[in-house]
Amino acid sequence: MPRPSLKRPRRPWCIAISIALVLVVIIVIVVPCAVILTRKTHGERTNVLFPLYIYPTNDSTWDPLYDSVTTHPDLNFTVIINPSSGPGSSAYPSDEYITNIEHLSTYANVRKVGYVRTGYATRNISTVLSEVSTYAGWANRSLDLAMDGIFFDEAPYDYSAAKVTYMDTINEAVKSASGLQGSRMVIHNPGTVPDSRYNANTTDVTVVFESSYQDYESERHSLAALASDRTGYAYMLHSVPDSLSNGTLRKFVDTMSRKAEYLIAAYPHLEFLVIVNPNSGPGALPSPDANYAREVARLNACPNVYTVGYIRIDYCRKPLAEACEEIDLYASWAAEHATTGLGVGGIMVDETPNHHAAPAAAYLAALHEHIKASSGLLRDRLVVHNPGTPPDYTMAADPGPDLILVCEEPHPRYRSNEVQHRLRELHYDRVRCGYMISQVPRDEIRALVHDLRQRAAYVFITEIEGDFYERFGPYSWGALMEALSLQSEK
Numbered sequence: 222m223p224r225p226s227l228k229r230p231r232r233p234w235c236i237a238i239s240i241a242l243v244l245v246v247i248i249v250i251v252v253p254c255a256v257i258l259t260r261k262t263h264g265e266r267t268n269v270l271f272p273l274y275i276y277p278t279n280d281s282t283w284d285p286l287y288d289s290v291t292t293h294p295d296l297n298f299t300v301i302i303n304p305s306s307g308p309g310s311s312a313y314p315s316d317e318y319i320t321n322i323e324h325l326s327t328y329a330n331v332r333k334v335g336y337v338r339t340g341y342a343t344r345n346i347s348t349v350l351s352e353v354s355t356y357a358g359w360a361n362r363s364l365d366l367a368m369d370g371i372f373f374d375e376a377p378y379d380y381s382a383a384k385v386t387y388m389d390t391i392n393e394a395v396k397s398a399s400g401l402q403g404s405r406m407v408i409h410n411p412g413t414v415p416d417s418r419y420n421a422n423t424t425d426v427t428v429v430f431e432s433s434y435q436d437y438e439s440e441r442h443s444l445a446a447l448a449s450d451r452t453g454y455a456y457m458l459h460s461v462p463d464s465l466s467n468g469t470l471r472k473f474v475d476t477m478s479r480k481a482e483y484l485i486a487a488y489p490h491l492e493f494l495v496i497v498n499p500n501s502g503p504g505a506l507p508s509p510d511a512n513y514a515r516e517v518a519r520l521n522a523c524p525n526v527y528t529v530g531y532i533r534i535d536y537c538r539k540p541l542a543e544a545c546e547e548i549d550l551y552a553s554w555a556a557e558h559a560t561t562g563l564g565v566g567g568i569m570v571d572e573t574p575n576h577h578a579a580p581a582a583a584y585l586a587a588l589h590e591h592i593k594a595s596s597g598l599l600r601d602r603l604v605v606h607n608p609g610t611p612p613d614y615t616m617a618a619d620p621g622p623d624l625i626l627v628c629e630e631p632h633p634r635y636r637s638n639e640v641q642h643r644l645r646e647l648h649y650d651r652v653r654c655g656y657m658i659s660q661v662p663r664d665e666i667r668a669l670v671h672d673l674r675q676r677a678a679y680v681f682i683t684e685i686e687g688d689f690y691e692r693f694g695p696y697s698w699g700a701l702m703e704a705l706s707l708q709s710e711k
Contacts (some may be wrong), residue, residue: 231357268428270408270455272301274336277321285696290328300404301372303336308355313362318331326365332352334370334406339391341411342377342384350394357400370406370425371395378411389449392423408455417515454595469642491705494624494679495520496569496605509563517554518562521599529603536574537584544570545710552597567593567603567623575612582616589620591667605655610640614648624679625653631660631686632669644676655679659689663700680705 277283290298302322303316313319325331329624335356339349353371360367373391377384388409394471395407407424409415412431419427463661497514497520508703520526530551534544548568555564574581579608586604593602606612606622617625627647634640635658647654654677673680681703682688 232365236299252413268299270301270428270457271298271458274301274302275318275339275511278285279317280320280501283307283321283325287324287328289324290331294330297330297332297452298328299332299334299369299408301336302333302368307352308335308359311706312355312358314359318502319362319366321585323365324362326367332369332406333367334372334401334408335368336372336374337391338374339376339387341375342381342387344375346387348388350390353391353394353398353498354492357398370404370408371401372408374410376409376411376415376427377419378413380416380462385421388419389421389423389702392421397421410457412457416511418511426455426600428455437564439499447630489525491525491702493526494603494605495526495528496531502532502547503530503554506550509524509554517565521562521564527567527603528564528565529569529605531569531571533571534571534573534584537581541584543701544588548591548595549597552595555597555599558599562697564597564599566600567598567605569605569607569608570622573606573608573612573616573622575608575610575616577613577615579678585616586620589622593620600654609657610649611643617649617653621649621653623653624655625649626655626657626679627677629657631666632662634659635661651701652677652678654680657681659683666700667707669685674705 226560267485271286273283273286274465275282277535286298286300290296314555316321322333337349337356337664338344338354355369355572356371371391373388373399376388392407396405396412400686404425406426408417408426408428410426410428411419412428414429415427491513496507497513497517503509517528520528530548532544532547532551533539551565551568558564570585573585577589591605592598592604595602601623603624604622605624605626606617607629608616611627612625626641628635628644630640656673656677656679658669658673658681661684663684666682669682670680673682680701682704
């Protein structure tokens, strides 16, 4: 019987893959028409951030907002005022704006923030500071015209010291502006999760998601992994399907509004093996970058997580010295582990051969010895091989890997007689085996988990077809966690 083909598609391993009793993807990243809800605690008012990018052409243009504010006194509305992609070139807004802003000020549950664009910290900072001053000056015309803070759109998310200084400077300008009211609220909108070094005390709220409902479904688990208190985050969603029922929409909004648990912490009874892969390996120096440094440290802090670094050896065609250098780079991460939390506990070796050959066996043995002898690797210095198909027994014999990913296939191929026959010939027990199965129909996930948990200690299942290592399955991630949880309880 021929073996499954080794000619798997090349993978742009640009995002991390994680394995848990489970292998899962970790995704360490416009004029909106939807509102964003946050809630400090149950029993307190919900906050609605509303981008009011609508010119008040007459006295009734903003009536739907007035009606909502009146009808829902239990909600707090933070309304973004934006006359002309900012305050405009005049000292004060138009008469239409003045009339309607002053009307908004009559509602006790409304705060008003002025819109300023930073161009991802590339716009001339003098221009930005001037626009902040213009909004602050509106109070000179009327206290009812005064703003309660500033909404900085196009805030940067990628780190640079200069950009952090830029944002700190404009934040301070808001906090010290005498013409702004109350706490002088500062909102940043990078539209995605920014580098943690933008988490200044002077930033009150960060918009960590600004995209469509469909995009939210694919990114909600990584958003749930945010570490800080949820009151500092906002979501802006547009293109919400008209077909959603009121009940479904209410449940969806409530889910966003709640403090979501970090996805690994939500399943403390499951063990996760997380494969960290910055750039088809550790990447060039300096490695890791700030985002990976932050997230790997957080992962290592979870008692149910074991992290390993990814390298690809191209079926032993990569020079052994080069592969060892990549291992050494991962080992260097732990130089200050006690203070940084960085480091990995082993190495996942991708594209390992499954046919026995003396040169390949010697290569893998040398690699194994190098991993086990690397003092910078943490814990057990775990060795994981991924041939994607069962290797010859002699390729898994001593000093064989601690874990072998024996099947990385789409579901239709996994079910084929060819693959099943080969899997029945496995010569090693389930504690050393892992399965990665994609394109799994929703209604077959639970049964497949039950089957694979008898075969292997490490399981990953997704409904995604192609690039499944770069994103969560919108349905399968939750279904996989639930199915594994049920299995672990038996």
